[in-house]
Amino acid sequence: MVALPTAAIAGELSEEAGVTEVRAEMVANVWQVVAAEGDQVADGDTLVILESMKMEIPVLAESEGTLTKLAVAEGDVVQEGDLIAVIE
Amino acid sequence: MIESVLVANRGEIARRVIRTARRLGIRVVAVYSEADAALPYVREADEAVPIGPAAPASSYLDVRAVLGAARATGVAAIHPGYGFLSESAEFAAAVIDAGLTWIGPPPAAIQQMGDKINARNLMEQAGVPVAAGTREPVADVASAIAGAGRIGYPVMIKAAAGGGGIGMSAVANETELRTGFETARTRAERFFGNPSILLERYVEQARHVEVQILGCSDSAVLALGERDCSVQRRHQKIAEETPSPGVTPELRARMLAAAALAGETVSYRGAGTVEFLLDATTKDFMFLEMNTRIQVEHPITEMVTGIDLVEQQFRIAAGEDVSFRPASVRAEGHAVELRVYAEDPRRFLPSPGLITEWLEPSGPGVRVDAGYEAGNEVTQFYDPLLAKLCVHGASRDEALQRARAAVADFHVRGPKTNLPFHAELLASDEFTSGCYDTSVVARLRA
Numbered sequence: 001m002v003a004l005p006t007a008a009i010a011g012e013l014s015e016e017a018g019v020t021e022v023r024a025e026m027v028a029n030v031w032q033v034v035a036a037e038g039d040q041v042a043d044g045d046t047l048v049i050l051e052s053m054k055m056e057i058p059v060l061a062e063s064e065g066t067l068t069k070l071a072v073a074e075g076d077v078v079q080e081g082d083l084i085a086v087i088e
Numbered sequence: 089m090i091e092s093v094l095v096a097n098r099g100e101i102a103r104r105v106i107r108t109a110r111r112l113g114i115r116v117v118a119v120y121s122e123a124d125a126a127l128p129y130v131r132e133a134d135e136a137v138p139i140g141p142a143a144p145a146s147s148y149l150d151v152r153a154v155l156g157a158a159r160a161t162g163v164a165a166i167h168p169g170y171g172f173l174s175e176s177a178e179f180a181a182a183v184i185d186a187g188l189t190w191i192g193p194p195p196a197a198i199q200q201m202g203d204k205i206n207a208r209n210l211m212e213q214a215g216v217p218v219a220a221g222t223r224e225p226v227a228d229v230a231s232a233i234a235g236a237g238r239i240g241y242p243v244m245i246k247a248a249a250g251g252g253g254i255g256m257s258a259v260a261n262e263t264e265l266r267t268g269f270e271t272a273r274t275r276a277e278r279f280f281g282n283p284s285i286l287l288e289r290y291v292e293q294a295r296h297v298e299v300q301i302l303g304c305s306d307s308a309v310l311a312l313g314e315r316d317c318s319v320q321r322r323h324q325k326i327a328e329e330t331p332s333p334g335v336t337p338e339l340r341a342r343m344l345a346a347a348a349l350a351g352e353t354v355s356y357r358g359a360g361t362v363e364f365l366l367d368a369t370t371k372d373f374m375f376l377e378m379n380t381r382i383q384v385e386h387p388i389t390e391m392v393t394g395i396d397l398v399e400q401q402f403r404i405a406a407g408e409d410v411s412f413r414p415a416s417v418r419a420e421g422h423a424v425e426l427r428v429y430a431e432d433p434r435r436f437l438p439s440p441g442l443i444t445e446w447l448e449p450s451g452p453g454v455r456v457d458a459g460y461e462a463g464n465e466v467t468q469f470y471d472p473l474l475a476k477l478c479v480h481g482a483s484r485d486e487a488l489q490r491a492r493a494a495v496a497d498f499h500v501r502g503p504k505t506n507l508p509f510h511a512e513l514l515a516s517d518e519f520t521s522g523c524y525d526t527s528v529v530a531r532l533r534a
Contacts, residue, residue, distance in 0.1 A: 027440045027468045052468040053430070053438035077468075 020063045020087040024078040028052035033074050035085075039067045047085050048072060063087055090114055090165045090189055090406050094158045095133070097169030098148060099459030100475060101382070103129040105167050108398040110134075117161045119154060121147035123467045127459060135161055142469045148172045151179055155186055165189035165405065167398075171471070174381040175202060175251075191405040193303065193380050197354040201378040205248045205286045211375045214353040216346050219365065219374040221288035232269045233262055235287045242292065245269060247276035248284035251377075253323025255279070258290045293368040293525045295334045296320065296376075299347035300389045302400055303356035304414075305407050311344035312393055313419045315385055317363075319513065321436050321529045326506070327513060328385040329424045330392055333484065333522030334366060343373055350378060358404050359386070359397050368525050384476070387457060388423035391480040422487040423480045426495065426510045429472040430503035433512075434533075439504035440468045449497035453480040453490050456498075466503050474505065484522065488514055 028050035035047045041061040047070070050057040061067075069086035072078060092115035095102045102118055106129055109116040118133035123142035130136045137157040140147035147153060149172055158166060166183045168174035174192065177199040183190045192198070201207045205225060212218045222235045225248060236243045236259075245268045247255040255275035257268040269285065277283040300312040316332030317325045335343065347362035361383040363376040386397050395417070400410050430439050446462040458475035460466060466474065479494055481487030492514045498507055516532060518524045 026438055028438070029468060052440060053470065053472040055438055055472075057437065 018065070018088060020061075020065070021083060022047065022059060022061070022085045022087070024050065024059075024080060024082045024084055026050075026052055026057075026080055028057065028078055030072045030074055030076040030078060031056060033070065033072065035061075035067055035070065037067055037070045041065065041067050041087060050078065059084055061085075061087055089408070090191075090402055092117070092161075092163040093165040093167050093191065093402075094119065094154070094161065094163045095129075095167050095169065096148070096154045096173055097167075097171070098124050098470065099127065099129065100457045100473060101169040101171075101384075101459075103132060103459060104387075104457050105169060105398055106132050108396055108402070109167075112399060112402060114402065115163070117157070117163050119148070119157050121469075123465070123469055126464055128461050128464075129459065137161060142467060144172065144469065151176075151182055154179075155182060158183075158186070158188060163188070165191055165402075167191040167401070168381065170379075170381050170384055175379070177202060189405050191358070191401050193354075193356050193358050193360060197356050198380045200354045201380050203248050203284070204246060204250070204377055205284065207377060208286070208288075208375065210353060211350055214349060216350050216353070216375045217373060219289045219291070222286050225284035226269070226287060229266055229269055232265055232285070232287060236262070236265055239287060239289050242290040244288045244290040245272045246286050246288065247272060247280055247282070248286050249280035249282035250276060253320075255285075256323050291365055291367050291374075293527075294318075295332065295366040295368055295525050296325075296363065297332050297335060297343065297366045297373070298361050298363040298379075298383070299344055300383070300386065300397070301347050301351045301356065301360050301362060302397075302410065303351050303358055303360065303404070304410055305357070305404055306409075307355070307357075308414070309348045309351035309356055310410075310414050310417075311348045312389055312395065312417060314340060314343060315383075315388060317385065318524060318526045319519070319528055320526055325385065325427065326429070326529065327424065327426050327510065328388060329422065329484075329487075330388045331419060331422065332366075334368060336371075339366075339371060339373070346373070346375070350375065354378075356380075359383075359401050384427070384473070385425050387455060387476060387478045388425045388480075391423035391453075391455065391478060392419040392421055393417055394420075421480055421482045422484040423478060424487050424491050426477045426479075426491065426513075427473055427506075428475040428477055428498065428500070428510075429506045430466045430474050431472050431506055432504045433506045433509035436506065436509075438468065438472055440466045441503040442466075443500065443502040445499055445501035447497070447499040448475070449477070449494035451490070451494070451497075453487070454478075454494050455480070474500070474503075477510075488520060 031051035319327040
């Protein structure tokens with residue numbers, strides 16, 4: 001498995017009124033959950049690491065705030081567009 | 089000749105091995121996971137056995153499941169393809185212990201080349217050129233800093249048990265080394281169960297050139313020409329060509345002799361590949377590693393030599409002579425392989441999905457080794473290789489011209505593919521000039 005060397009963001013973001021939803025960009029397995037609900041996260045923090053086609057894909061926070069929802073657990077399969085996390 | 093074989097692999101390489109086995113009249117058994125039941129190779133085998141769920145650890149990497157399928161179908165031999173169990177000395181030994189023929193090198197040769205530190209030291213002792221580097225596993229950051237001081241920056245950090253670019257990084261100074269070393273060690277532990285790290289001098293303008301070898305039944309080791317694999321992303325190959333535009337006849341003769349010596353040093357049998365780094369400036373070449381199995385990009389060597397390498401694997405495993413006269417081998421023309429991946433062509437991120445349309449190119453000099461067809465689901469469980477588009481021409485210009493036409497005629501709908509990247513590569517001045525190195529993809533994306 002290969003890890004992306006730099007900030008390759010697998011999440012698609014939709015933002016309204018200070019709420020950021022992080023969504024999966026592709027079908028993948030949830031390899032590792034790094035952050036936990038209630039965490040204060042900073043821009044660039046790794047939330048979750050997905051795994052697809054022998055590649056590790058870190059999902060990063062693109063805004064700072066509180067992680068109010070973490071919608072996936074290790075071992076889950078996410079489909080394209082599935083919600084991964086909410087940052088407020 | 090071997091009477092029957094189980095192919096312990098999937099996708100395009102399973103299909104490739106099945107094709108030669110059938111031509112040779114060998115009964116062939118496929119194995120497949122739950123995710124792969126509809127793939128063409130399953131149907132093309134004489135018999136197919138389900139071996140477990142989609143996750144590789146529960147199917148293609150499950151030694152008991154694979155050996156169980158071999159027992160149940162009464163085959164005489166196992167061909168491992170590449171990846172999965174192909175470079176597991178333990179699996180090779182288990183196959184032999186089960187009374188089956190292993191279509192691959194002796195387990196001892198796999199073992200000797202499997203650890204990169206051991207392989208480097210062995211090659212250095214045998215007189216094969218290696219890059220300046222560490223001769224023992226680097227245990228901690230302090231030893232890494234000391235080692236890098238001796239070698240001189242920039243240095244490459246590698247996992248000793250690694251492959252596929254995992255854990256590899258080039259660092260220019262002590263600060264980068266501290267970070268890179270920790271990352272490499274964590275990844276090496278996680279992916280290979282072995283935290284051993286080695287450091288090597290990093291060559292900034294380098295080509296990645298490998299030599300195809302065949303260790304014959306009479307213990308002669310033949311070198312069948314080189315392949316240039318410098319077109320890479322994330323230290324993984326995307327396109328290969330033979331002959332290498334960066335290798336002169338005089339250099340070729342030295343590289344082929346060094347590759348044969350590498351094979352002789354480990355009493356190699358069967359098909360293998362000796363990888364070298366070629367300093368594009370000084371033309372010095374250095375041993376990188378040896379792949380003790382059939383290589384993904386073997387078809388381009390087949391196209392220029394007319395030799396079926398999988399057939400030679402079967403013959404050598406059976407203790408027979410190769411099918412050609414070694415002295416008469418000539419490379420004719422030029423061949424290029426383009427790896428068609430299910431990934432977006434900009435960022436190279438994976439793109440699994442259902443294939444709704446699949447139209448392969450054809451014509452003079454065009455060969456497509458595909459693992460999929462329309463209606464197949466490309467899943468997230470395996471590597472993104474959909475097909476290998478291989479093209480041969482009388483000259484490099486003709487091969488590239490045919491490759492451009494073939495890329496334009498390859499239509500895949502469903503998953504995103506890197507075909508648009510290949511069109512871009514084939515149109516780029518750097519690639520077409522032949523004067524490129526391992527940073528060519530990074531420059532195209534800069």
